[in-house]
Amino acid sequence: MTANHGAQAAPSDRCGYVYDVSTLPDIGAVSCWRPVWEDEDRCLWHLDISVKPRDALADRQPRENERLDGAVLGRVSLNGVDWFENCSLIGAQLTAVDFNDASLSGADLREASLENVSARRTDFSGVNLEDAALSVCDLRSADLTNVRLDQAAFSNVRISRSTTFGKTSVYEDELDDVDEEWYLQTAQAAIWTYREIRTIHENNALSIEARSYYLDEKDMRRRADWHEGNYATALKAEGSRWVTGYGMSHWRGGETTTWTLESPEDAPPFWVAYILARSLYFSVITFSTLGYGDIRPVGTVARWLAGAESLLGSILMALLVFVLTRRIS
Numbered sequence: 001m002t003a004n005h006g007a008q009a010a011p012s013d014r015c016g017y018v019y020d021v022s023t024l025p026d027i028g029a030v031s032c033w034r035p036v037w038e039d040e041d042r043c044l045w046h047l048d049i050s051v052k053p054r055d056a057l058a059d060r061q062p063r064e065n066e067r068l069d070g071a072v073l074g075r076v077s078l079n080g081v082d083w084f085e086n087c088s089l090i091g092a093q094l095t096a097v098d099f100n101d102a103s104l105s106g107a108d109l110r111e112a113s114l115e116n117v118s119a120r121r122t123d124f125s126g127v128n129l130e131d132a133a134l135s136v137c138d139l140r141s142a143d144l145t146n147v148r149l150d151q152a153a154f155s156n157v158r159i160s161r162s163t164t165f166g167k168t169s170v171y172e173d174e175l176d177d178v179d180e181e182w183y184l185q186t187a188q189a190a191i192w193t194y195r196e197i198r199t200i201h202e203n204n205a206l207s208i209e210a211r212s213y214y215l216d217e218k219d220m221r222r223r224a225d226w227h228e229g230n231y232a233t234a235l236k237a238e239g240s241r242w243v244t245g246y247g248m249s250h251w252r253g254g255e256t257t258t259w260t261l262e263s264p265e266d267a268p269p270f271w272v273a274y275i276l277a278r279s280l281y282f283s284v285i286t287f288s289t290l291g292y293g294d295i296r297p298v299g300t301v302a303r304w305l306a307g308a309e310s311l312l313g314s315i316l317m318a319l320l321v322f323v324l325t326r327r328i329s
Contacts, residue, residue, distance in 0.1 A: 013035060013036060014032070014033045014034065014035060014036065014043075015032040015033065015034045015035070015036055015042050015043035015045075015046055016031055016032060016033075017031070017032045017042060017043070017046040017070060018030065018031050018032075019069035019070035019090060019091045020091075021069065021090060021091075023111070023131075024090070024110060024111075027088075027090070029069075030067045030069065032045075032046060032067075032068070034046075034060070037056075043060070044056055044057060044060050045057075045060070045062075045068050045071045045072070045073075046068075046070060046071060046072060047072065048072050049072075049074075050074055050075060051074065051075045051076065052073065052074070052076050053076075054076055054077060054078065057076065057078070058081075061081075061083040062083050062084060062087045064085075064086060064087075065086050065087060065088075066087050066088070067087075067088040067090075068087060068088065068089055068092070069088055069089065069090040069091055069092070070090070070091045070092065070093075071089055071092045071093070072092070072093045073092070073093070073094050073095070073097050074093075074094075074095040074096055074097065075095070075096045075097075076097055076098070077097075077098040078097060078098060078099055078102055079098050079099065079100040079101050079102060080100070080101045080102055081099075081102045081103075082102065082103040082105075084102075084103075084104045084107045085103055085104065085105050085106055085107065086105070086106040086107065087107050087108070088107070088108040089107055089108060089109050089112055090108055090109070090110050090111055090112065091110070091111045091112060092109065092112040092113070093112075093113050094112065094113065094114045094115070094117055095113075095115045095116060095117075096115070096116045096117070097114075097117050097118075098117075098118045099117060099118065099119040099122045100118055100119065100120045100121060100122065101120070101121050101122065102119070102122050102123070103122070103123040104122065104123065104124055104127055105123045105124070105125045105126055105127070106125075106126045106127065107127050107128070108127075108128045109127055109128060109129050109132050110128050110129070110130045110131055110132060111130075111131045111132060112129070112132045112133075113132070113133050113135075114132065114133070114134045114135070114137055115133075115134075115135045115136060115137075116135070116136050116137070117134070117137045117138070118137075118138045119137060119138060119139050119142050120138055120139070120140045120141055120142065121140075121141045121142060122139070122142045122143070123142075123143050124142055124143060124144045124147055125143050125144070125145045125146055125147070126145075126146050126147070127144075127147050127148070128147075128148045129147055129148060129149055129152045130148050130149070130150045130151055130152060131150075131151045131152065132152045132153075133152070133153045133155075134152070134153070134154050134155070134157055135154075135155040135156060135157075136155070136156045136157075137154075137156075137157050137158070138158045139157055139158065139159045139163055140158060140159060140160040140162070140163060141160055141162040141163060142159070142163050142164075143164050144163065144164060144165050144166070145164055145165065145166040146166055146170045146173075147165070147166075147170070148170055148171070148189075148193075149169075149192070149193045149196055149197070150171065150188075150189035150192050150193065151192065152196060153196075154196060154199070154200055156203075157200055157203075158204065159200055159201070159204050159206070160204075161206060161209070165197050165213075168216070169189075169190040169193040169194060169216070169220075170193075171186050171187070171189040171190035171193060172187075172190040172216075172220060174186055175187065175190070175223075183227055184224060184227065184228060187220060187223065187224040187227070188224070190220045191217055191220045191221055191224065194213045194214075194216045194217035194220060195213075195217050197213045198210045198213035198214050198217060201213065214246070215245070215246055218237065218240075218241070218246040219241070219246075221237065222234055222237035222238065222241065225237060278295070281295070282295045283309065286306050286309050286310050286313070287309050287310070287312070287313035288313055288317075289310055289313055289314055289317075291310070
């Protein structure tokens with residue numbers, strides 16, 4: 001018998017483990033009624049031992065939609081298995097588990113801890129990872145489409161260009177259907193998701209993909225500001241969106257100290273004029289050696305040019321003083 005029986009006390013020959021789900025209002029606690037393993041007081045899934053034999057786990061694999069909340073797995077190879085599809089593993093402790101080529105599609109992994117987990121080419125589509133912690137995990141070529149990532153924390157996670165998170169967050173897709181009272185909460189979840197995915201890509205030197213999720217995050221913030229009535233902030237975001245593409249346009253102005261203009265033919269005339277005026281200002285303060293520090297050159301070539309202009313300005317100023325003093329004397 002492997003069914004769950006609410007939070008009622010289990011007989012002595014049953015596991016009886018109950019995971020505390022008090023932080024999750026949409027789900028109730030259950031008591032595990034799996035038989036205890038050998039001479040232990042817990043079933044194999046909830047027994048806290050360093051290594052568990054795969055064959056024994058296979059013989060006791062979860063049933064469809066079974067609750068195995070708080071399960072403990074460590075140092076075991078489960079590559080290619082589909083045992084956990086649509087199962088509940090809330091609060092599970094997964095350490096050094098090999099999930100390569102496995103499928104966890106639709107599983108509930110809220111508040112779970114995944115540490116040193118190898119999940120290359122693993123199917124995480126539709127998995128709920130809210131409040132989960134993933135540390136030193138390999139997610140290269142994994143499918144994380146429609147994954148719920150609100151409040152999930154990633155640390156030293158490895159991905160590749162073939163790791164997929166989907167074009168939009170599942171939370172953004174739900175905005176049109178949620179009640180008014182849940183709109184902002186869902187929008188904030190989408191913002192968190194885009195920020196986390198962007199950070200993961202940045203940490204893996206995937207700048208193009210990180211840029212895409214940065215734009216999604218900024219756009220979601222703009223929509224939330226309009227909905228919440230923060231009109232000043234929303235209008236500012238609209239201006240940034242249309243003029244500079246949230247600061248990521250290929251003809252954009254950059255931060256307060258740097259800017260680029262890679263494609264003048266595509267930029268609006270007023271922006272070209274603005275960049276020209278800023279560049280002229282920088283040239284004047286460099287040539288005159290004032291160097292206010294509000295604008296700085298970026299890159300080796302730009303720094304050498306700025307240094308040469310500053311040196312040339314000093315020499316010409318000295319020559320001017322010399323000529324004037326000669327004429328006066």
